Amino acid sequence: MKVKFCGAAQEVTGSAHLLTLEDGYTILLDCGLYQGNDKEMKDFNETFLFDPAKIDCLILSHAHIDHTGRVPKLVKDGFRGSIFATHATRSLCSIMLMDSAMIQERDADYYNKRNPDNKREPLYNSEDVHQTMQLFTGCPYDKWVNVRDNVMLQYRDAGHILGSASVTLRIHESNRTIHFGFTGDIGRPDRPILRDPQKMPAVDYLICESTYGDRLHDEKPKELEKFLRIIQEACVERKGKLLIPAFSVGRTQEIVYILDQLENQGKLPKIPVFVDSPLAVNATTIFGSHPECYDEDLEKYLLMDDNPFGFNGLQYIKKVEASKAINGMKEPCIIISASGMMNAGRSKHHLFNMIEDPRNTLLLVGYASPQTPGGKIRNGATGLKLFGQYKQVLAHVEQMDSFSAHADRNEIREFLRGQEQHVKKLFLVHGTIEPQESLAGLLSDVGFKDVQIPELGQEYDL
Structure with missing residues (x-):
């Protein structure tokens, strides 16, 4: 099994992480839009580090555009698999992706009026969103859902936004069972409206957010x-x-x-x-x-x-x-x-x-x-x-x-408590390098044996 980091690698936006199983089955975790003006990232939203038509399924952690905003682009470019999400994430995506499409269309119109000899297409349009929503499968919290014969999915409430969830995959291949985890965005305890983040099952490999890995929030x-x-x-x-x-x-x-x-x-x-x-x-x-x-x-x-x-x-x-x-x-x-x-x-x-x-x-x-x-x-x-x-x-x-709806460094540590006994390799994503290095130091100190900060496009054998 391999994992490739196709977005939000030493960046806070554009979440996308690709799992490839030993039989070639591909699972994409999130497909977010890069939000920012970094010149090095100017082509990120237009291109993928994989062939969308060869992705077998997409699993979304929550509805924020930096985690879902390129899904219609994925569909436009050939993806036809199932999109798994919690019920609330599916509801929010129906309005958020349509809003994003309207922004893409409006921005393209604005640009084309001023550059008639160099026109550009929107990243995707409303019709792409309609096609996208037909691929969604809504899932409950706390129950194992069958993705395929050898892959099960469980969502647990991440307490970040409505419908947000951590992702745990139970994967059977060869003579082993692998538990692979993705925290998505970790919420904060004792916040208004939403339930506190629920801890994940024990996993062997874990992708973890790190947005505020170097600071504490006000009480x-x-x-x-x-x-x-x-x-x-x-x-x-x-x-x-x-x-x-x-x-x-x-x-x-x-x-x-x-x-x-x-x-x-x-x-x-x-x-x-x-x-x-x-x-x-x-x-x-x-x-x-x-x-x-x-x-x-x-x-x-x-x-x-x-x-x-x-x-x-x-x-x-x-x-x-x-x-x-x-x-x-x-x-x-x-x-x-x-x-x-x-x-x-x-x-x-x-x-x-x-x-x-x-x-x-x-x-x-x-x-x-x-x-x-x-x-x-x-x-x-x-x-x-x-x-x-x-x-x-x-x-x-x-x-x-x-x-902030993101956990601070102590709240991330508490969310991960107990995982240090099980995790063989932990990957920090969805953060800039300074918070990631700070959080990596803390997690190493409390017993995580192998903490990695992947670069964009980097791939690991698991």
Whole structure:
């Protein structure tokens, strides 16, 4: 058996890992879109390090675009196998991949109007998404599912976003049984909405994420206190706007849920709150359709408040005209908008309009690739180019990594506790080299015998 790392190798996006069994059967774990502007990765989304037509099946860990965003491209280029996912991941993919296709089509149209002699095709289109969704097989948590005669699959709740899961494969070949694991993105314990991450069965080989392998997040009590302080200073004291760029799926719903709790407790200032993302609006509807993913706290909360994603003063925005009108408002407000890295979507437009006003605040609540506007601001940029114009960063900048849906180094360690007795080789992916090296040191210290940090395209015999 071989494993080849075809994405998210010393990178945080573009997850794709290829297993080839001894009889030639191929299993692709995730098929994500690279999100960023690294020149060395400019062709990543257009090409595969394998022949899509020769992939036998695809197993998805969760619905985020950096894990699923190239699936329609895979189908467009010849893949016809089964796509395994949890039921909630399948539901989210139906809207997220269509949204991604519309972005691909719109970007191609925009480019072609300005470059009529050098036209380009979208990565995929809406029809490719329709064809893709027909290949999905929905799977429950905690039950072994037959992939083929000698391969079984089990999903366990990873607590990262709705429907997220770790992947365990039980593979029979020759005279041995191999248990192969992929953590997907590991969530965090004691977070709103979702259940805590469930530990995986013991495995022989493991692919593990490492996004925050070199840092610790704020603890929960400090988080709420800090969040309220930021809202108070931005919207009450400075009478400005608070922009929270957030991923449409997961982060947005968590922030809305926390604001809903603050509103019920009488702690939220009486200011408008806008969720300005059509995808987030649709995703929130899907959240309401999958209570099997809720934690016990949310189940109890629903007895008091039957709509944890709605409160007085909250408006969900779909139409472009309504989004533009927010920029013309003079009064304080909170704007939750995608994309989370501010490299596309409506959050980029809000950033353009807000960045040079010192009354305003930008609250960064998740990872952003270094080359994106969010990443540059996170790293201390005093100015950046947006829509062809240079803008100074005069707005206040706050960071709250405690909102991250990714486990920190101690939470990763706890998630893996016990595996050190079984794992023969552990591969760190979905992280940049510094966090990976830091996490590799920690895991080696606690007993993992062989920790690898693969490069893009690197292949290992198992």
